[in-house]
Amino acid sequence: MVRYVYDFTDGGRELAGLLGGKGANLAEMTRLGLPVPPGFTLTTEACRAFLTTGAEPDGLAHEVSAHLAEMEQAAGRRLGQRDDPLLVSVRSGARFSMPGMMETILDVGLHDDSVAGLAEVSGSERFAWDSYRRLVQMFGSTVMGVDASLFEEALERLKQLRGAPDNVHLDAADLSGLVETYKKLIRRETGEEFPQSPAHQLQRAVLAVFASWNSERARLYRRREHIPDDLGTAVNVQRMVFGNLGSDSGSGVAFTRDPATGRRGLYGDYLPDAQGEDVVAGIRNTVPLAELEHLDPHSYGQLREHMRTLEQHYRDLCDIEFTIERGKLWMLQTRVGKRTAEAAFTIAAALADEGLISADEALARVSGEGLARLMFPRFDASATGDPLARGLPASPGAAVGTAVFDSAEAVRRHASGEAVVLVRQETDPDDLPGMVAARAVLTSRGGKTSHAAVVARGMGKVCVCGAEDLVVDTEGRRLTTGDGTVVEEGTVLSVDGSAGTVYAGAVPLVDSAVMRRLETGTAENATEASDAVVSGITRALNRADAVRRLEVRANADTPEDAARARRFGAQGIGLCRTEHMFLGERRQLVERMILAETDTDRDCALDALLPLQRQDFTGILKAMDGLPVTIRLLDPPLHEFLPDRLDLATGVAATEARGEVPDAHDVALLDAVNRMHEENPMLGLRGVRLGLVVPGLVAMQVRALAEAVVERVRAGGDPRAEIMVPLVGDVAEFRLVRAEVHRVLAEVSAASGAPVSCPVGTMIELPRAALTAGRIAEVAEFFSFGTNDLTQTTWGFSRDDVEAAFFSAYLDKGIFTDSPFETIDHEGVGRLVEIAVAEGRAARPALETGVCGEHGGDPESVHFFHRAGLDYVSCSPFRVPVARLEAGRAVL
């Protein structure tokens, strides 16, 4: 028989899939002997069964009763017992943390009779009625489906009536009146009574938590975080402990290290006389955890001890939630804590130094995505001026956008392409769509563990929270700063999540200091990018370099980019797009080549291009001396070098309409553009096809390269050029171009007296090339997968159009979880890569294989290419450190 319920004393961290993260960690803390209030966990399997059938699974109720009975026996009182009620919390807890996305119901077991008992034993009527008020409110909205704002409004009305600035100023009579109001509200909205039976409350609360797995916001969060939809959540039922029983009680959140910087030392927020939810909601401002040392030294000492135990046991940064009930410390939750990218590198290196983890584990704990984030630009410190406001630096980075004051507006403006900053007093899970849409989040309340901070950090969004001087007027859609400046919706703000500052207007961005230091290896700006982070990054990269099998090259078309890529650790150039050398002033020469009516005209244009192209190649070969440089022959449709067809036609027509004679050159150009016009240029005359139909083009490019090689050899260099043919679909195309390449190489060798030999290979960008890879490899010395085109041609998605046209709908419908242009589609495009590698190597065992599409710098794709057995990935210079890191992580 399936077992659906586990006591906290039964489980452990290894059961996280079944018990969810929270349940498994509660069991682990119980096993470690830490003070955890007793309880039990209903498994994710029970949730899945419920979600599939819509009914409570058989046997679940029975198991719950049995575990509850044990809990009651140990406590010596029953759930909801009149004179001394046992109360429980009912909380969600999925395998992967989804902060605030699902439901929680506290104080289950209270009813009209037991509220008096609670008042009696706690010695506080106010506390008892406040607890009951919380239950009716949470149960009413979460379980019974009453609009939560109706409860909020009733509470606000009462506070106004009493002139109470805060809930704390409402007395027991007020709160008992409020309970009546809430109950009436529930009756009016649902036609049902608030249930008085504790068992009934518990059962309904559990099912509501299960159902909340599929709430809109939970689905949205999962999609964003790539959490599978079919995992389900566990539910934890735990004896309530109370942090709101007076000044010797309270609740807090703590981290074993600073999750923003990674610095050592206990760190967190504490709120006296409050329940845990109050801390996270940011409703009242918390005090730093260090204050607890003065408020309750005994509990503080114990807390430090427990946190040391946890960090040693988990061998990682842990975060915890705790409550102190009348001087007694209770641990309510722990998990391996989320952290910023900066902190991840610092902590991994520190834990390795402390001997808690190995160098490989340290590498596994950082990520290319985090590194990429640290390499993003920052605000130019010399251009910031005085900040408009200061708050807590909750999630680092710099973002500029227009201020908006609610989630819906953020979503609306984002959809029309505007960058926005979401400004709220505090956020709650309903703000999630707005947070997803915003570049940055700014709140006036709440600590670094508030909802806004935790969620923004998880998303890698910039966030400043607790900017207390700001008065945020959501209704009026404006904010007022400490000095009275009013900022209306639509005003541009610059938010610095690393410093916790907010500026009016758009502050210019500069390169990140981490990036500069990685590139230059200097200590410049050491304060901005702390030494600890840079040293953590360097150590992770060194380890990755030591273990990785994949080489990392760069896509670079200029000597400057090549040199920069090399400083970032590139081991060569995997793709030099020669078309980028034909832009600017050289466009006219290309135009002459295209418009040439005779061979002589064309040769003339090509002759003019030759020295320029040679100079480009010489510079790049010099910058990459001793390392491979893969030069791709011209690829794009030629009309990309000509003026826009419509502009030309309009210009000529306008001249004619004025009765004037249009310029002969314009007419010739228009004629050529019309002749070359293609409905689907990406599937037209481009790639190898150009080389086959435009006489002299391949020869000019190869000659320029060969002469550059000779020049470099004569200068004492070590040039390692490779020639790559784009968009090949059939081996016959490749053979013809290769013959031409060899002819020119031989000519240059003969003329210069220096033998020039370059490997000649092909890009694999068409399904037909992948499927006939064995034949192509008989003549091609290397393959480079152009996964941009290969994705385009495999899916039949125009790479220039589809992302804006319908990808968001495809992502919403779950057809894919990432754009296949960003992360390689394993099943389709990836399969073609695997086939081509296998068949290519079968034909030519020494075949070199690499990838040079955008996927070469995408962390997940790098892992795929490692598994597919490629020799290298090639990506933009800035992504080189990211690819190095991920290529190392792929081995672990």
Ligand code: PEP
């Ligand atoms: C590719 O198609 O993946 C590629 C690298 O070539 P381009 O992006 O220049 O078409």
Ligand code: MG
């Ligand atoms: Mg391509």
